[in-house]
Amino acid sequence: xxRVSANDRVPPGLDLVEAEPENWVEALSAPGPGQDRAMDxxxxxxxxxxxxxxxxxxxxxxxxGDERLEEIANQAADEAMMAVxxxxxxxxxxxxxxxWAYKFAILQSATEVRRFAWQHREVExxxxxxxxAHGPSPASYAEAADLASAVxxxxxxxxxxxxxxxxxCSSATSQSTFSPNGSARTATPCTRxxxxxxxxxxxx
Amino acid sequence: xxxxxxxxxxxxTQRLTLDTEPFLSCDDCFDLVDSYVEALLADPNHDQPAMxxxxxxxAACAEEARSLLALVAxxxxxxxxxxxxxxxxxxx
Numbered sequence: 661x662x663r664v665s666a667n668d669r670v671p672p673g674l675d676l677v678e679a680e681p682e683n684w685v686e687a688l689s690a691p692g693p694g695q696d697r698a699m700d701x702x703x704x705x706x707x708x709x710x711x712x713x714x715x716x717x718x719x720x721x722x723x724x725g726d727e728r729l730e731e732i733a734n735q736a737a738d739e740a741m742m743a744v745x746x747x748x749x750x751x752x753x754x755x756x757x758x759x760w761a762y763k764f765a766i767l768q769s770a771t772e773v774r775r776f777a778w779q780h781r782e783v784e785x786x787x788x789x790x791x792x793a794h795g796p797s798p799a800s801y802a803e804a805a806d807l808a809s810a811v812x813x814x815x816x817x818x819x820x821x822x823x824x825x826x827x828x829c830s831s832a833t834s835q836s837t838f839s840p841n842g843s844a845r846t847a848t849p850c851t852r853x854x855x856x857x858x859x860x861x862x863x864x
Numbered sequence: 865x866x867x868x869x870x871x872x873x874x875x876x877t878q879r880l881t882l883d884t885e886p887f888l889s890c891d892d893c894f895d896l897v898d899s900y901v902e903a904l905l906a907d908p909n910h911d912q913p914a915m916x917x918x919x920x921x922x923a924a925c926a927e928e929a930r931s932l933l934a935l936v937a938x939x940x941x942x943x944x945x946x947x948x949x950x951x952x953x954x955x956x
Contacts, residue, residue: 712935716927755898759936763898766931770924 684757685748702744705758707737709765717773724776732776736769743768879921888918893925901933901947908946919951926951 680701681687687698710733714721721729743764751760796804872880888896896915903910919926929951937944 709935713928713931716931716934755902758939759898759902759932762935763894763928763932766928766935767894770928770931 680758684761685751688745688748699741702761703737703741705761706740706744706765707733709762710734710736710740710769713766713769714773717770720773720777732772733769736772737765739772740765740768882917882921884917884921886914886917888914890918890922890925893918893922893929897925897929897932901929901936904933904947904950905937905940905942905944908950910950 681694681698684698684702687694688702689695711730714729714733714736718729721732740761744761747764751757893915896912900910900912900915903912919929930948933947933951934944936942937947
């Protein structure tokens with residue numbers, strides 16, 4: 661255990677067994693007994709911040725017992741611990757480490773409380789509300805897609821005429837081959853992009 | 865058929881039309897909130913316009929900032945009231 665020096669600021673109001681590390685990032689990064697102590701100390705701090713936040717949001721959890729609230733605080737502290745350790749390298753010293761770490765616990769706790777509150781909240785729907793979807797129904801959409809596909813196929817297999825240009829997909833010119841996933845292997849007049857799963861031309 | 869029109873309250877109108885410049889995302893706010901809180905506790909007249917603008921319009925971030933300020937003030941044995949007033953954009 662390190663000796664407490666004049667540089668160690670022991671904030672009033674905290675129940676401490678030992679002084680905080682002088683350099684939290686070093687203490688948490690270097691494997692060994694010092695790291696274990698720093699991890700324990702960090703978790704205590706985060707749990708304290710989580711309990712603080714859960715108490716502040718008590719009104720959001722009306723009817724929830726103290727035991728469940730403590731579970732929520734512990735869960736949030738665990739999540740915050742992981743977040744702090746993952747982001748340790750981003751600590752730039754613009755604030756004290758404790759302040760920086762507390763914000764993770766406060767964020768996690770607030771998130772857990774809101775999530776818990778919404779999981780157990782009923783949202784009543786107005787039976788008289790008439791919600792009308794705009795646009796085609798699924799059945800109409802499917803019908804239109806089938807029709808478009810049938811028209812496309814009919815155009816593709818239409819015989820040559822003297823008026824228009826020959827069908828690009830007449831059997832004499834079709835050289836498409838299709839891979840098992842339906843996409844064309846070779847670039848041919850048949851390989852038009854399609855918005856449906858059906859190939860542009862029926863394989864011959 | 866649509867339901868009868870419910871007019872916005874003055875408070876709701878004010879919140880919806882807040883000037884959000886200079887803009888900060890919630891992620892940016894989270895990155896800065898620790899140093900902002902300590903600066904406010906050291907000097908309640910401290911100002912960061914971007915943080916002030918974001919916290920005025922974002923209830924979730926504002927609650928977390930108030931919470932952090934209260935926690936740090938308690939830890940350090942400080943009176944959080946002046947800094948909290950600044951946080952809540954109260955010029956008094």
